[in-house]
Amino acid sequence: MKSIFEKEKELFLPTYNRIPIEISHGEGVYLIDKTGKKYMDFFSGLAVNALGYAHPKIVKAVSEQISKYAHLSNNYITDIQVEFTEKLLKYSKMSKAFLTNSGTEAIEGTLKLIRLKVGPEKKIFSLTNSFHGRTYGAMTLTAREKYKKGFEPLLPNIFHINHNDIEDLQDKINEETGAVILEFIQGEGGINEASEGFLKKLIELKEKYGFILVADAIQDGIGRSGKAFVHEYFNIKPDIIVAAKAIGGGLPLGAFLTTDEFTDVFHVGQHGTTYGGNPVCCAAGKVVLEEVFENGLIEKVNELGAYFKNELMFLQKQFPDKIKEVRGRGFILGVELHTEGAIYVKQFRTAGILANCTNLKVIRILPPLTSNKENIDFFLNTFKMILESN
Numbered sequence: 001m002k003s004i005f006e007k008e009k010e011l012f013l014p015t016y017n018r019i020p021i022e023i024s025h026g027e028g029v030y031l032i033d034k035t036g037k038k039y040m041d042f043f044s045g046l047a048v049n050a051l052g053y054a055h056p057k058i059v060k061a062v063s064e065q066i067s068k069y070a071h072l073s074n075n076y077i078t079d080i081q082v083e084f085t086e087k088l089l090k091y092s093k094m095s096k097a098f099l100t101n102s103g104t105e106a107i108e109g110t111l112k113l114i115r116l117k118v119g120p121e122k123k124i125f126s127l128t129n130s131f132h133g134r135t136y137g138a139m140t141l142t143a144r145e146k147y148k149k150g151f152e153p154l155l156p157n158i159f160h161i162n163h164n165d166i167e168d169l170q171d172k173i174n175e176e177t178g179a180v181i182l183e184f185i186q187g188e189g190g191i192n193e194a195s196e197g198f199l200k201k202l203i204e205l206k207e208k209y210g211f212i213l214v215a216d217a218i219q220d221g222i223g224r225s226g227k228a229f230v231h232e233y234f235n236i237k238p239d240i241i242v243a244a245k246a247i248g249g250g251l252p253l254g255a256f257l258t259t260d261e262f263t264d265v266f267h268v269g270q271h272g273t274t275y276g277g278n279p280v281c282c283a284a285g286k287v288v289l290e291e292v293f294e295n296g297l298i299e300k301v302n303e304l305g306a307y308f309k310n311e312l313m314f315l316q317k318q319f320p321d322k323i324k325e326v327r328g329r330g331f332i333l334g335v336e337l338h339t340e341g342a343i344y345v346k347q348f349r350t351a352g353i354l355a356n357c358t359n360l361k362v363i364r365i366l367p368p369l370t371s372n373k374e375n376i377d378f379f380l381n382t383f384k385m386i387l388e389s390n
């Protein structure tokens with residue numbers, strides 16, 4: 001009989017490099033393979049599974065919703081969409097929402113909203129090394145070449161500012177600027193934080209020229225950083241926040257959230273989606289928001305995230321020839337190695353931990369927000385053993 005990996009080669013377009021384990025099911029922070037081996041998942045479906053796997057409250061909420069109706073179309077507004085969105089706007093301190101199925105769709109909608117608001121001439125900027133998604137608008141914003149090469153022509157009037165380069169920022173921003181979109185902590189790019197100096201200048205220029213500031217919080221948002229959104233660490237209020245991944249607790253859900261300034265930009269029929277804001281996804285999302293913001297998870301992430309980062313920095317001191325830098329906040333952490341990280345990921349897996357490496361040399365740590373100190377200590381002890389053996 002053919003393995004699922006052989007079948008995958010026959011059946012699918014070859015876009016993914018699959019992890020060579022066959023998952024049976026998930027439980028909390030663990031994934032269990034078909035042989036019964038248990039893995040602690042420390043990248044949680046790329047920051048999606050904020051409450052881990054098979055969280056009983058998500059299972060209950062989703063089951064109840066699906067037994068009423070799975071989908072109605074956006075010709076209807078439903079109770080669960082309203083309940084979820086009220087909470088999402090409350091915790092993001094924003095005024096209006098549009099719900100999508102994914103991050104990239106939320107970015108596309110944001111681009112459409114910006115274009116309508118600022119007109120065709122104004123320039124939209126993102127930062128170098130950024131990742132904003134795979135559809136054409138989001139891909140144009142994405143600065144990393146490997147995601148765009150061969151797909152040109154891309155969207156016009158979109159440019160990039162060098163990450164954390166204050167001089168470049170000053171050179172490029174002027175009265176022709178319509179919007180600046182950034183990940184306050186770049187995820188795919190290697191857990192790179194926007195610097196305080198860069199953000200200070202960005203806000204100064206925003207006050208001068210009045211461009212739209214967008215936080216792409218798809219990866220670092222919804223409590224993962226120890227605050228609801230990373231921009232709160234800098235007392236910045238963006239005009240638009242884009243969220244996805246964790247807000248669906250494992251079901252496909254995204255959103256862009258705006259201030260009152262955007263209330264009348266879209267007219268009825270100018271933007272839409274068949275599935276976006278699906279009721280079952282909203283039911284799961286509501287549980288995520290309750291657990292993170294109302295039942296103490298964010299405080300736990302804050303406390304344990306600081307402990308985790310400190311311990312990683314201690315490892316860096318012990319292994320300065322192997323670890324170049326430790327970055328990030330809360331449960332979005334990156335350990336930049338001096339060499340490629342693929343071998344580390346493999347060793348982690350053998351030891352029963354699923355880790356991720358991004359931008360070749362950065363071990364990207366995105367545990368479920370429900371992870372406890374024992375889970376973190378297991379990761380740290382395993383990492384130390386791997387560092388000693390390499």
Ligand SMILES: Cc1ncc(COP(=O)(O)O)c(C=O)c1O
Pocket residue numbers: 046102103104105107131132133134183187188216217218219244245
């Ligand atoms: C910061 C950021 N923006 C956008 C996206 C795209 O989201 P999606 O894969 O849900 O389309 C991602 C996905 O990794 C992301 O990390």
